Amino acid sequence: MATLPVPLHAWSTHQTVIGLPAPADKRTSLPVSNSTKSFWFTDADVRPVPHEGSEGPVTDGADICIIGSGITGVSAAYHLSRAFSGDNSLAASLGRPVKAVLFEAREFCSGATGTNGGHLTAHKFGEFRRWQKELGQEEAMRALEIEQYTVKELTRILKENGKEEYVDLTHGGRLMLMFSEQELTETKADYEAAKSAGADMTGVEWLSKEEVWRRYGAPYPAVLIPGNNLWPLKAVSVLYNLAQNSSANFSLNLHTRTPVTSISPIEASNAVANSPFPRRHTLTTPRGPVTCSYVLHATNAYASHLLPHLAGPNGIVPTRGQIIAVRASVPAKELSDVGGTGNEGFEYWFPRPVKSDAEETPLVIVGGGREVAKGFELYETDDSVINKDVGVALRAFLPATFPEKYDAEQDPEMEWTGIMGYTHSGDPFVGPVVDKGQRGDNPAYDGQFIAAGYAGHGMPRAFACAEAVVGMIVADIQGKMWSPPSWLPRGYLTQHKDASQTG
Numbered sequence: 001m002a003t004l005p006v007p008l009h010a011w012s013t014h015q016t017v018i019g020l021p022a023p024a025d026k027r028t029s030l031p032v033s034n035s036t037k038s039f040w041f042t043d044a045d046v047r048p049v050p051h052e053g054s055e056g057p058v059t060d061g062a063d064i065c066i067i068g069s070g071i072t073g074v075s076a077a078y079h080l081s082r083a084f085s086g087d088n089s090l091a092a093s094l095g096r097p098v099k100a101v102l103f104e105a106r107e108f109c110s111g112a113t114g115t116n117g118g119h120l121t122a123h124k125f126g127e128f129r130r131w132q133k134e135l136g137q138e139e140a141m142r143a144l145e146i147e148q149y150t151v152k153e154l155t156r157i158l159k160e161n162g163k164e165e166y167v168d169l170t171h172g173g174r175l176m177l178m179f180s181e182q183e184l185t186e187t188k189a190d191y192e193a194a195k196s197a198g199a200d201m202t203g204v205e206w207l208s209k210e211e212v213w214r215r216y217g218a219p220y221p222a223v224l225i226p227g228n229n230l231w232p233l234k235a236v237s238v239l240y241n242l243a244q245n246s247s248a249n250f251s252l253n254l255h256t257r258t259p260v261t262s263i264s265p266i267e268a269s270n271a272v273a274n275s276p277f278p279r280r281h282t283l284t285t286p287r288g289p290v291t292c293s294y295v296l297h298a299t300n301a302y303a304s305h306l307l308p309h310l311a312g313p314n315g316i317v318p319t320r321g322q323i324i325a326v327r328a329s330v331p332a333k334e335l336s337d338v339g340g341t342g343n344e345g346f347e348y349w350f351p352r353p354v355k356s357d358a359e360e361t362p363l364v365i366v367g368g369g370r371e372v373a374k375g376f377e378l379y380e381t382d383d384s385v386i387n388k389d390v391g392v393a394l395r396a397f398l399p400a401t402f403p404e405k406y407d408a409e410q411d412p413e414m415e416w417t418g419i420m421g422y423t424h425s426g427d428p429f430v431g432p433v434v435d436k437g438q439r440g441d442n443p444a445y446d447g448q449f450i451a452a453g454y455a456g457h458g459m460p461r462a463f464a465c466a467e468a469v470v471g472m473i474v475a476d477i478q479g480k481m482w483s484p485p486s487w488l489p490r491g492y493l494t495q496h497k498d499a500s501q502t503g
């Protein structure tokens with residue numbers, strides 16, 4: 001068995017390090033403007049184009065301003081469009097469509113969503129025993145349900161709109177390789193706990209070392225779970241176009257290369273009455289100010305730039321991830337379309353579908369390796385930079401794991417980084433912006449909401465979190481009570497968190 005290029009059992013150290021007091025300047029920077037380019041930007045057949053809405057005047061006021069054009073922000077626009085397309089009462093009372101604007105600091109969807117590993121896979125049992133112990137059985141079940149729900153909804157939308165092929169959606173599953181006896185024992189215990197609690201284990205298959213070697217070419221035991229891979233940027237563009245073309249009751253504008261640099265409250269006495277809801281916030285951008293009634297922070301890793309109380313270990317910690325795109329040394333039929341993870345999920349990979357005869361062997365997207373970096377790449381916000389040590393580990397990982405399928409001498413065709421938003425618990429912040437460090441309510445945050453911080457596992461959660469937060473905004477607009485969907489873990493809600501005790 002070849003020596004793996006990454007240390008095993010690093011996750012517990014990761015959790016210790018992320019809990020340490022933050023560096024002095026812990027508030028996140030804005031996204032850098034010269035990021036590395038991911039594979040997902042190599043196809044021009046994507047609308048909107050990357051820099052759409054980057055020129056000309058900015059929108060003159062909006063009802064809802066969404067900051068961030070990743071899967072969270074665009075899903076929010078999609079859910080808003082659905083909420084208002086069937087109900088023209090608000091548009092009728094305004095005498096115009098409900099207006100939403102998406103602000104993006106750089107190119108459309110160029111944050112974590114546009115740089116990620118392309119896995120759309122719901123946990124089948126995840127860290128079930130920890131969730132059970134820390135949060136209780138009901139919450140542990142919801143942590144699984146939200147992911148099943150998200151994957152089901154996203155794949156349904158893609159299918160119903162005939163976009164499965166456009167986004168290269170694959171259903172091959174995820175092979176979770178177990179590199180040590182300890183990892184195998186713990187994963188089996190999570191599986192058994194979730195199964196006993198009634199979680200649906202359809203499609204889960206445990207494989208011996210010999211079976212994995214025979215089928216896939218890696219000398220480790222594994223568990224195969226249902227899972228999908230896709231082209232994340234294209235999937236988000238599908239949602240964007242559905243939102244934009246939804247109905248005359250809703251309008252959506254996109255401003256790329258337009259960072260929001262600050263948000264200030266509009267004094268109630270100065271608020272321009274805009275029945276049924278007044279403008280409450282001024283968003284400052286280099287292209288001019290924009291006033292709006294509601295703000296949704298869909299800024300993920302960068303949330304603390306505008307919300308400094310979310311900086312540090314109890315908030316959202318920016319974390320740099322790195323990926324290479326490298327050719328396998330065998331044809332697709334010898335590789336299968338299964339994606340995989342290894343080493344407690346630090347490494348992940350999937351072979352892209354082969355689209356033409358000219359491609360003799362598949363291109364494989366492989367990410368991870370940050371456990372070889374000092375500090376796990378935590379608090380790194382610069383995705384114009386490649387970490388050399390991480391790159392060395394990534395190049396060696398697949399050849400060491402699947403010795404007959406990859407060649408260690410093969411150079412990657414592309415390499416890039418992207419910034420994830422980690423939280424200590426692994427759960428995102430979803431709901432009204434709450435700063436418990438302030439005594440009493442802070443009126444500056446009235447009408448501000450957030451869905452962010454998916455800890456590197458956002459594809460099967462962000463769409464549903466955006467749905468939940470949009471539900472809150474729409475209920476507030478309509479003067480109704482909001483009740484959480486059955487699948488939403490209550491622990492995700494901002495009201496249940498306290499990010500103020502930051503280090």
Ligand SMILES: Cc1cc2nc3c(=O)[nH]c(=O)nc-3n(C[C@H](O)[C@H](O)[C@H](O)COP(=O)(O)OP(=O)(O)OC[C@H]3O[C@@H](n4cnc5c(N)ncnc54)[C@H](O)[C@@H]3O)c2cc1C
Nearest residue numbers: 068070071072105111112113117119260300321418458459
């Ligand atoms: C390398 C890497 C690999 C990953 N692999 C996977 C994977 O395979 N599967 C999975 O489930 N998850 C994966 N993730 C995590 C997943 O991509 C994220 O959880 C998810 O995309 C988060 O979506 P988002 O919309 O909340 O954030 P983002 O996609 O990061 O969107 C936030 C956007 O906000 C913009 N922004 C920030 N601040 C401002 C501001 N002040 N003004 C204007 N715009 C602003 C940013 O430029 C960015 O485009 C990975 C992430 C990375 C980086």
